[in-house]
Amino acid sequence: MNGSNADNWQAANDPNLKSWVESANVPECDFPIQNLPFGIFSDRSNAAPRVGVAIGDSILDLAVLAKEGLLAQNAALFESISLNAFIATGRAQWRGLRARLSALLEANNAELRDNAAIRKRALIAKTDARLHLPVEIPGYTDFYSSKEHAINVGSMFRDPKNALLPNWLEIPIGYNGRASSIVVSGTPVTRPNGQIKLPDNERPIFGASRKLDIELEMGFIIGAPSSLGDALACERAEQHIFGMVLLNDWSARDIQQWEYVPLGPFNSKGFATTISPWIVTLDALEPFRCEQPEQNPQPLSYLRHAGRHAFDIHLEVGLRGDGESEAQTISRTNFRHMYWTMAQQLAHHTCGGCNVRVGDLMGSGTISGPTPDSCGSLLESTWNGQRPLQLQSGQTRSFIEDGDELILRGWCQGDGYRVGFGSCAGKVLPARATV
Numbered sequence: 001m002n003g004s005n006a007d008n009w010q011a012a013n014d015p016n017l018k019s020w021v022e023s024a025n026v027p028e029c030d031f032p033i034q035n036l037p038f039g040i041f042s043d044r045s046n047a048a049p050r051v052g053v054a055i056g057d058s059i060l061d062l063a064v065l066a067k068e069g070l071l072a073q074n075a076a077l078f079e080s081i082s083l084n085a086f087i088a089t090g091r092a093q094w095r096g097l098r099a100r101l102s103a104l105l106e107a108n109n110a111e112l113r114d115n116a117a118i119r120k121r122a123l124i125a126k127t128d129a130r131l132h133l134p135v136e137i138p139g140y141t142d143f144y145s146s147k148e149h150a151i152n153v154g155s156m157f158r159d160p161k162n163a164l165l166p167n168w169l170e171i172p173i174g175y176n177g178r179a180s181s182i183v184v185s186g187t188p189v190t191r192p193n194g195q196i197k198l199p200d201n202e203r204p205i206f207g208a209s210r211k212l213d214i215e216l217e218m219g220f221i222i223g224a225p226s227s228l229g230d231a232l233a234c235e236r237a238e239q240h241i242f243g244m245v246l247l248n249d250w251s252a253r254d255i256q257q258w259e260y261v262p263l264g265p266f267n268s269k270g271f272a273t274t275i276s277p278w279i280v281t282l283d284a285l286e287p288f289r290c291e292q293p294e295q296n297p298q299p300l301s302y303l304r305h306a307g308r309h310a311f312d313i314h315l316e317v318g319l320r321g322d323g324e325s326e327a328q329t330i331s332r333t334n335f336r337h338m339y340w341t342m343a344q345q346l347a348h349h350t351c352g353g354c355n356v357r358v359g360d361l362m363g364s365g366t367i368s369g370p371t372p373d374s375c376g377s378l379l380e381s382t383w384n385g386q387r388p389l390q391l392q393s394g395q396t397r398s399f400i401e402d403g404d405e406l407i408l409r410g411w412c413q414g415d416g417y418r419v420g421f422g423s424c425a426g427k428v429l430p431a432r433a434t435v
């Protein structure tokens with residue numbers, strides 16, 4: 001069953017498909033039958049975290065379906081606190097399962113639709129569920145691949161005339177980040193303490209960051225490992241990607257500015273990174289593939305790939321001040337602006353023999369567009385605090401204040417439907433007392 005399903009995986013992307021889960025057919029819904037993203041959830045009736053798939057306003061419990069013999073996989077694969085074991089079964093299995101779920105949820109398929117007993121146990125309302133970190137993440141790498149972002153930051157801190165350092169157009173710049181502090185959307189983020197060098201002081205102080213910021217990013221999850229010593233070819237690198245999430249690389253700009261020379265960010269980034277709970281598979285994103293920006297100079301040969309390797313993903317940042325009912329959109333941009341592609345990032349990451357593992361997370365780097373209202377960080381949109389944002393509440397923001405909730409959203413727009421990522425949110429709590 002899996003073989004034939006896997007071969008026909010693109011059928012699950014048919015824009016005309018509808019589901020008998022009515023909420024999935026609403027055009028603004030992030031989780032139509034064409035999406036079917038994977039996550040880890042628990043609910044009131046069962047506190048054990050397990051694998052689920054989002055459909056409309058519900059979650060499909062894959063362990064229940066497997067136990068009832070409706071899936072080819074063993075239920076134990078889905079009775080797990082992470083997706084790693086399932087992801088490790090490989091791309092033919094991901095594709096076969098997605099095709100099977102698409103068939104089961106299709107409007108005219110009576111198999112699950114008309115079986116009230118199984119449906120009652122297998123379909124859980126999202127409002128009754130708690131979402132967990134979807135993968136165990138062995139390693140986290142963050143790139144710096146938006147040309148607009150790199151030019152903005154280079155202009156601010158170095159020289160507007162030479163904003164890009166000479167290596168930027170040759171290397172997908174990145175650093176090895178911290179995996180232990182990656183949290184799922186909804187987890188509060190405590191303002192970090194750290195060393196800050198104030199302009200008028202000779203020595204740094206130790207205290208709470210005064211320039212707490214976001215970085216709007218996408219992340220991709222490694223689905224197929226590579227061996228130590230092996231370089232992944234750029235042309236085939238996407239085959240190692242399971243799917244994508246929204247990612248907020250929380251950043252303390254004042255700590256960063258003091259610590260980052262000579263070895264890059266450390267405490268300014270290591271305190272928290274938030275990801276969205278649903279992993280949208282690369283297969284579901286296939287219809288939204290598009291042309292990447294032209295690269296000049298042409299990259300070295302190990303970074304070349306023919307064809308289209310960018311993805312058209314609309315992105316938004318919302319800010320909700322403490323006590324406010326509505327979030328205000330403060331930025332709109334698109335993932336397609338990224339100069340370096342995911343395939344190039346992965347080819348470069350492994351070019352010297354560094355291996356990647358199932359569940360590894362790669363951040364894209366802050367995604368900024370070409371206009372001032374399309375910045376992926378407050379650092380850029382307020383120009384390091386010099387031009388505060390005017391909020392509808394009458395307040396202003398140079399950087400994030402305690403009690404602010406920051407909400408990232410992302411979706412691909414199809415004809416009459418969207419393949420969405422849901423949201424990636426975090427509320428900022430005051431810093432811990434210092435000694």
Ligand code: MN
Pocket residue numbers: 142143215217249363365366
């Ligand atoms: Mn970043």
